[in-house]
Amino acid sequence: MLEFFKTYSPNEIIVYGIMFCFAIKGIIDFAGWVNEKYEKKFKKDHEALNKQEDLEKYYIVSQKQYEESKQFYQKLDQKIDLITKTTKEKVEIIESQLARLTESDKHDIKGWIVEKHHALIKKGWVDDFTMDTLERRYSDYVAEKGNSYVAGLMTELRALPHFPPEEA
Numbered sequence: 001m002l003e004f005f006k007t008y009s010p011n012e013i014i015v016y017g018i019m020f021c022f023a024i025k026g027i028i029d030f031a032g033w034v035n036e037k038y039e040k041k042f043k044k045d046h047e048a049l050n051k052q053e054d055l056e057k058y059y060i061v062s063q064k065q066y067e068e069s070k071q072f073y074q075k076l077d078q079k080i081d082l083i084t085k086t087t088k089e090k091v092e093i094i095e096s097q098l099a100r101l102t103e104s105d106k107h108d109i110k111g112w113i114v115e116k117h118h119a120l121i122k123k124g125w126v127d128d129f130t131m132d133t134l135e136r137r138y139s140d141y142v143a144e145k146g147n148s149y150v151a152g153l154m155t156e157l158r159a160l161p162h163f164p165p166e167e168a
Contacts, residue, residue, distance in 0.1 A: 106144040117153045
């Protein structure tokens with residue numbers, strides 16, 4: 001090292017020192033640039049890999065949710081079909097019972113009007129309240145699609161006087 005100082009002047013040593021520092025700085029900058037490029041590339045690759053992993057996880061979760069939803073809606077459709085079938089059967093039973101009740105009511109009204117007709121014809125007159133009740137029941141009978149037999153009876157009842165015959 002002593003020989004180094006004997007060979008070079010102080011100005012040359014300072015110049016070599018400065019050049020050495022610039023060389024070190026250049027090497028450091030170059031290493032930083034290489035590191036930056038490497039990190040950029042690594043970061044892109046790493047982000048792409050993470051994105052791919054996230055998409056795969058999302059796909060798996062979405063697929064699982066889809067299958068669960070599909071099974072849920074299939075069960076729901078089965079329940080709706082069962083409810084619809086059961087409800088349809090119940091409605092048919094109720095309609096049948098209602099038709100039977102209507103038919104029964106029609107026969108009851110017919111029997112009642114026939115009975116009243118015989119009694120009132122024999123009596124010879126009909127009071128206003130009984131006539132009003134007969135008209136209402138006859139209206140129900142017509143609404144329930146009763147036959148014309150009762151219409152003839154009602155014509156005879158309407159012709160009756162509304163006051164009792166005078167007793168002398």
